[in-house]
Amino acid sequence: MEHGKTDESQIDAVFPAASTVADAVDSAAVSSFTPRGGQTYVIIDVSRDDYPTLVQAARDAGYETFIDLCAVDFLAREPRFDVVVNLLSQQYGERLRVKVGVPNEDPALASITSIYAGANFYERETWDMFGIVFTEHPDLTRLLMPDEWEGHPLRKDFQVGSVPVEFKATR
Amino acid sequence: MSDDPDTTDNDQPEEVEDKISDGRSETAEERRRVHDMWVAGTEEPDRVATATDEGAQELLPPDLDPGLATQRGVLVVDDYAEEEPRFDEEERQVLNMGPQHPATHGVLRLQIELEGETIRRVKPIIGYLHTGMEKTGETLTFMQGGTNVTRMDYLSPFHNELCFALATEQLLDVDIPARAEAIRILMTELNRVASHLIWLATFGLDIGALSMMLYGWREREVILEFFEKVTGLRMNHNYIRAGGVAADLPEGWEADVENIIATVRSGLADYETLLNENPIFIERTQGVGVITPAEAQAYGVTGANARAAGVEYDVRKVFPYSGIEQYDFEVPLGKHGDAFDRYIVRMEEMRQSLHIVEQVVETMPPGDYRTADRKVTPPPRQRIDESMEALIHHFKLFTTGFEVPAGEVYQAVESPRGELGMYLVSNGGTKPWRLHVRTPSFATVQALPVMMTDLLVADVIATLASLDPVLGDVDR
Numbered sequence: 247m248e249h250g251k252t253d254e255s256q257i258d259a260v261f262p263a264a265s266t267v268a269d270a271v272d273s274a275a276v277s278s279f280t281p282r283g284g285q286t287y288v289i290i291d292v293s294r295d296d297y298p299t300l301v302q303a304a305r306d307a308g309y310e311t312f313i314d315l316c317a318v319d320f321l322a323r324e325p326r327f328d329v330v331v332n333l334l335s336q337q338y339g340e341r342l343r344v345k346v347g348v349p350n351e352d353p354a355l356a357s358i359t360s361i362y363a364g365a366n367f368y369e370r371e372t373w374d375m376f377g378i379v380f381t382e383h384p385d386l387t388r389l390l391m392p393d394e395w396e397g398h399p400l401r402k403d404f405q406v407g408s409v410p411v412e413f414k415a416t417r
Numbered sequence: 418m419s420d421d422p423d424t425t426d427n428d429q430p431e432e433v434e435d436k437i438s439d440g441r442s443e444t445a446e447e448r449r450r451v452h453d454m455w456v457a458g459t460e461e462p463d464r465v466a467t468a469t470d471e472g473a474q475e476l477l478p479p480d481l482d483p484g485l486a487t488q489r490g491v492l493v494v495d496d497y498a499e500e501e502p503r504f505d506e507e508e509r510q511v512l513n514m515g516p517q518h519p520a521t522h523g524v525l526r527l528q529i530e531l532e533g534e535t536i537r538r539v540k541p542i543i544g545y546l547h548t549g550m551e552k553t554g555e556t557l558t559f560m561q562g563g564t565n566v567t568r569m570d571y572l573s574p575f576h577n578e579l580c581f582a583l584a585t586e587q588l589l590d591v592d593i594p595a596r597a598e599a600i601r602i603l604m605t606e607l608n609r610v611a612s613h614l615i616w617l618a619t620f621g622l623d624i625g626a627l628s629m630m631l632y633g634w635r636e637r638e639v640i641l642e643f644f645e646k647v648t649g650l651r652m653n654h655n656y657i658r659a660g661g662v663a664a665d666l667p668e669g670w671e672a673d674v675e676n677i678i679a680t681v682r683s684g685l686a687d688y689e690t691l692l693n694e695n696p697i698f699i700e701r702t703q704g705v706g707v708i709t710p711a712e713a714q715a716y717g718v719t720g721a722n723a724r725a726a727g728v729e730y731d732v733r734k735v736f737p738y739s740g741i742e743q744y745d746f747e748v749p750l751g752k753h754g755d756a757f758d759r760y761i762v763r764m765e766e767m768r769q770s771l772h773i774v775e776q777v778v779e780t781m782p783p784g785d786y787r788t789a790d791r792k793v794t795p796p797p798r799q800r801i802d803e804s805m806e807a808l809i810h811h812f813k814l815f816t817t818g819f820e821v822p823a824g825e826v827y828q829a830v831e832s833p834r835g836e837l838g839m840y841l842v843s844n845g846g847t848k849p850w851r852l853h854v855r856t857p858s859f860a861t862v863q864a865l866p867v868m869m870t871d872l873l874v875a876d877v878i879a880t881l882a883s884l885d886p887v888l889g890d891v892d893r
Contacts (some may be wrong), residue, residue, distance in 0.1 A: 314855040364717040390544040
């Protein structure tokens with residue numbers, strides 16, 4: 247396949263599974279991209295409310311493998327965060343990327359652990375690093391940072407240099 | 418002459434005896450005071466609940482020890498507890514394995530709830546090796562990023578570097594010369610063999626085949642020596658960079674690689690003689706730590722661990738990178754998804770990797786080892802001596818770095834542990850806006866409860882060792 251953006255009208259023909267997924271909800275916007283020498287991927291942008299429905303539709307459509315879930319902090323953008331889910335269909339050899347915007351005022355998103363068991367650690371990591379609350383997650387605790395840690399380190403406004411140092415000096 | 422040794426022999430024991438008797442004349446209290454150490458019989462009676470032979474090594478009674486509740490896991494909230502019949506709460510005990518357990522391949526902590534010898538619940542607790550490498554990745558340029566990612570999975574550094582370089586190149590849209598791609602495949606496939614060898618060594622060590630440990634390390638050494646010759650370092654090379662590789666292969670590399678192939682091939686035959694029909698090995702691995710294909714997919718377990726369960730997914734076949742599709746190789750599959758099948762699959766993977774390496778040696782294309790695109794590649798060394806502009810160009814590349822067009826990309830490679838993916842977001846600057854690494858070991862460790870529940874406690878080690886998690890890869 248030529249690299250570059252796939253023509254929107256062709257997505258249905260080239261990625262049948264992905265277009266079925268996108269049809270499940272109204273707010274889904276599909277695009278596809280083939281980087282030079284890279285792997286073609288389909289991106290579905292979806293609203294927060296439709297996100298669990300869309301992920302369930304993806305699982306039903308044959309995206310059986312959970313690959314990745316992470317967040318990106320755009321700081322000045324509205325909504326501030328993107329939660330990015332990477333799914334894989336081994337039978338079709340297709341990747342699907344689901345992107346959801348999460349605003350700064352209410353950083354919450356529905357958990358997909360009941361759909362993909364593998365999302366458990368990834369959602370905990372995202373909560374730990376970005377402070378995005380995954381509602382109905384069975385055990386939303388810190389994963390990599392210590393329990394008593396304050397703040398969410400991968401946020402862009404987290405001050406890297408301001409970590410208090412223990413055992414500085416005896417008084 | 419013959420009398421002298423006799424007299425000295427007679428004298429020496431007397432002196433020694435004197436010293437011993439002197440030492441014994443010290444009272445226990447004095448010795449405790451002088452040496453500041455515990456001496457039997459001197460402990461204060463009220464500190465120990467019951468006087469036993471163990472003396473002060475006896476645990477304090479529960480009401481005197483506030484740390485005990487945490488230690489026994491009573492205070493720890495566990496998320497795998499629901500919907501389990503609990504016949505006798507008193508009979509269950511929580512065992513902490515790690516973080517410093519030698520058989521956890523790093524610093525992994527497992528909280529295991531036991532009913533007798535049977536495991537009822539497992540909770541992996543990670544983060545002990547977390548060093549914020551994703552955050553560090555945002556502060557390093559695309560040029561420097563390789564030094565960061567290569568340290569994540571320290572047993573397969575080339576795969577990390579390759580993944581980062583490929584992701585950067587996709588955003589940059591540069592062409593990579595055929596020789597650079599072939600060198601990349603050569604190094605990553607050799608790295609796969611080295612990584613599997615160290616896995617085999619530690620697997621043998623963990624289940625009691627100590628000689629396997631020595632053999633595995635011995636053969637791996639041959640490969641690491643070659644790595645050192647090519648890159649200057651045994652590990653953490655920063656050799657594969659955006660635009661190509663750091664240096665061309667040294668003279669006489671073909672002979673070195675052929676030596677590696679011959680050494681490892683004969684080694685593999687020996688190991689199989691040692692292990693394949695070894696009744697102890699079979700007993701400890703067959704039917705242990707089983708994962709089904711559906712579980713592997715839902716938990717994101719990939720690589721040899723999933724292929725041992727019969728999941729036919731190899732990134733090299735489905736999403737080929739760096740021209741790996743032009744080489745002939747097969748993807749070995751297991752049936753049962755247990756520790757033994759994982760062993761069989763990894764052994765065959767080593768053979769297939771050696772087969773790829775053989776083809777690379779035969780077909781290594783001539784040409785440049787890095788792209789001619791001056792945007793990412795510094796000018797040649799000779800130009801720097803004669804041209805001020807070349808010097809400035811070189812300086813700018815290694816200080817400010819090169820700008821990468823805005824965009825986002827997910828790139829995956831098949832690391833020895835499974836699908837290693839990097840999600841890279843650039844805002845058009847010289848540093849990544851976000852670098853997320855999807856590490857295969859993270860997904861594997863997450864699936865540990867699925868594999869370990871209802872096994873015997875001794876099988877924890879066999880399961881963990883057969884899965885080959887690298888904790889640097891898990892925690893990043």
